Amino acid sequence: MDHIAFGDSPISRCQFYRRVCDLPANIDPPHLGRIIMTAEHVWALMLPAHLGQAVKIRMQHQGSDIGPILSHPRSNRWTYLIRPDIPDDVLLFAEMFRLNVSVVRTGGTVALPSPVDQGEQFRRWIEPPRCTFRPSGLVVVDAIRACSEHCRPVRRKDAHA
Structure with missing residues (x-):
């Protein structure tokens, strides 16, 4: 799905996302062919x-x-599509904020890969959607917690400090 196949268009891709994967995808704006959810x-x-x-x-x-997991190479971020089972908990959101994790809840927007994206510099699938399955948000949060201590990038000390 990362490569433009014969007949792959923003409309056909959006229909695939909706019908096969049950993702509430739309083309916005239509003249650019960007797909959002x-x-x-x-x-x-x-x-x-x-x-x-x-x-x-x-x-x-x-x-x-x-x-499904997608990559945003220019911002060096990944997005996990999840089931909406994360509770409305201020302490949980603060914990995720400290780890540089954003929770996209009802009403938020996620850009999905589109066949009009220029190569793979904007968005690409790490794990493409193949069906309606999404993992529990709480399972992913637990994995984030477990990995966060071991995955912090090494920070270089400022030479001027």
Whole structure:
């Protein structure tokens, strides 16, 4: 799905996302062919790519199904599409904020890969959606917590400090 196939267009891709994957996708704006998903019955967790990769590996080693994951290479972030089972808990959101993890809840927007994206510099699937499965948001949050201590990027000391 990452490569433009014969007949692949924003309309056909959007229909695939809707019909096969049950993702509430729309083309917005139509003249650019960008595909977005408004979070409703599907939410998302957006996190730094290094943490996202560690979470994926951990979930796979634990035998958890992964579900759709997309990459935003220019911002070096990954997005996990999840079931909307994360409670409305200020402490949980603060914890995720400290880890640079955004919870995209009902009404939020996620840009999905489109065949008109220029190569893979904007968005690409790490794990493409193949059906309606999405992992529990709480399972992904638990994996984020477990990986966060081991995945922090090494920070260089400022030479002028």
